[in-house]
Amino acid sequence: MTETIDSAARDDRRPPREERRRPRLRIHRAWLVAAVTFVTIIGGAAFNSLPGLLIDPLHREFGWSRGEIGLAVSIDMALYGLTAPFAAALMDRFGIRRVVASALTMVAAGAIASVWMTASWQLMIYWGLLVGLGTGAMAMAFAATVTNRWFVARRGLVTGILTAAGASGQLVFLPLCAWIIDEHGWEPASVTVGLAALVVVVPFVCLLMRDHPADVGLAPYGGTYVAKPAPARGAARRTLRVLFDAARTGPFWLLAGAFAICGASTNGLIRTHFVPSAHDHHMPITVAASLLAVIGVFDVIGTIFSGWLTDRFDARRLLAVYYALRGISLLFLPVLMAPDVRPPMVFFIVFYGLDWVATVPPTLALCREQYGDDSAIVFGWVLASHQVGAAVVAFLGGVARDVFGSYDVVWYAAGALCAMAALMSLVIRRVPAPKEPVVSG
Structure with missing residues (x-):
């Protein structure tokens, strides 16, 4: 009897049979694909942040006006935005x-070829056309496609991480590129960006990236095995059809208009013209670029916190608050410019970083509320308006600097535009929640 009890006690101490058969924990291939995507998006952020550092060096070396250089940057930004809605369709057709x-x-071709340019139209081809199209194919659609294919569980976490990759790229590359330009000139910085792109292509994308979990015989992380679908041939037509349908509604134009102002006051204005504006006030270019990198740090914090707020408060009011506070801060920026970094400027940088893409979660929530199943594509077009707004201000900001001799009027105009965006956000109509069916007793 005692022997039987001892045997039962030993059995109780053993793990269940199914646990004994469970294989040792292995990292799912989806996380490796996510890591490659993260590295690639970091590189894309570096390519987009460099043109703002080139304005003064190109102006000094070639005598091109800031308006001409700003036009090349605006082409880059516009193509980045207009390519994004079609990037997912291209990936469905040809593979990630x-x-x-x-x-x-x-x-890489655009960045390296720019070393031999002699005319401003070549800058528009190399940095405007080639870099714009290339980085546009690595925009949010890239992160969304990877997340949707490779993950069922943890999609929110992965989306947040990949969104933060853009800010991380700005953080890593801006001070480095600014130092290279300050010590060795703009050509080595451009070559560095081009070589970084090529380094990512072979060892990361070609060897480690896969289009679909079925390519390696796996199920998506947290899901069941799904066969790889056939290449989609009608995705581009659907992208255009959704645009035409949404364009017939008022909320689309309010969302797109407000997000265009968002792009104008971030990528078009601060990312492109903050460094040359600070340099006008005798701040070293490396210091100004480091301030932009700090924006990248607080950008991550602000985006995550904004997502938390969006789950709890009205997205319209959140957008109105974000845009209004951004506009007020821009009105004060001209008096904060100085040769060195002072506490008020640090406060501006921290605040602007928190607000930088805090507008994305509530804007995406409103797209989802208004357009349902088509919300992702609608958001792609709203994102395109963001980049078009950035492109217009990148160009007009350079023209204003040439005409007025300073950027002050640009900051004031952007502040007024942000006030307009706040009002546009408040008047977006609500979609009534579906009523519960009445069950007669």
Whole structure:
């Protein structure tokens, strides 16, 4: 009897049979694909942040006006935005790996070829056309496609991490590129960006990236095995059809208009013209670029916190508050410019970082509320308006600097535009929640 009890006690101490058979924990291939995507998006952020550092060096070396240089930057930003809605369709048709490898090669070609340019139209081809198209194919659609294919569980976490990759790229590359330009000139910085693109292509994208979990015989992380779908041939037509349908509604134009102002006051204005504006006030270019990098740090914090707020408060009011506070801060920026970094400027940088893409979660929530199943594509077009707004201000900001001799009027105009965006956000109509069916007793 005692022997039987001892045997039962030993059995109780053993793990269940199914646990004994469970294989040792292995990292799912989806996380490796996510890591490659993270590295690629970091590179894309570096390519987009460099043109703002080139304005003064190109102006000094070639005598090109800031308006001409700003036009090249605006072409880059516009194509980045207009390519994004179609990037997912291209990936469905040709595969993630082919599209991203081609995009990085295009970026490398544009960045390296710019070393031999002698006319401003070449800058528009190399940095405007090639880099714009290449980085546009690695925009949010890239992160969304990877997340949707490779993850069922943890999609929110992965989306947040990949969104933060853009800010991380700005953090890593801006001070480095600014130092290279300050010590060795703009050509080595451009070559560095081009070589970084090529380094990502071969060892990361070509060898480690896969288009679909079925390519390696796996199920998506947290899901069940799904066969790889056939290449989609009608995705581009659907992208255009959704645009035409949404364009017939008022909320689309309010969302797109407000998000265009968002792009104008971030990528078009601060990312492009903050460094040359600070340099006008005798601040070293490396210091100004480091301030932009700090924006990248607080950008991550602000985006995550904004997502938390969006789950709890009205997205319209959140957007109105974000835009209003951003506009007020821009009105004070001209008096904060100085040769060195002072506490008020640090406060501006921290605040602007928190507000930088805090507008994305509530804007996406409103797209979802208004357009349902088509909300992702609608958001892609709203994102395109963001980049078009950035492109217009990148160009007009340079023109204003040429005409007025300073950027002050640009900051004031952007502040007024942000006030307009706040009002546009408040008047977006609500979609009534579906009524519960009445069950007669």
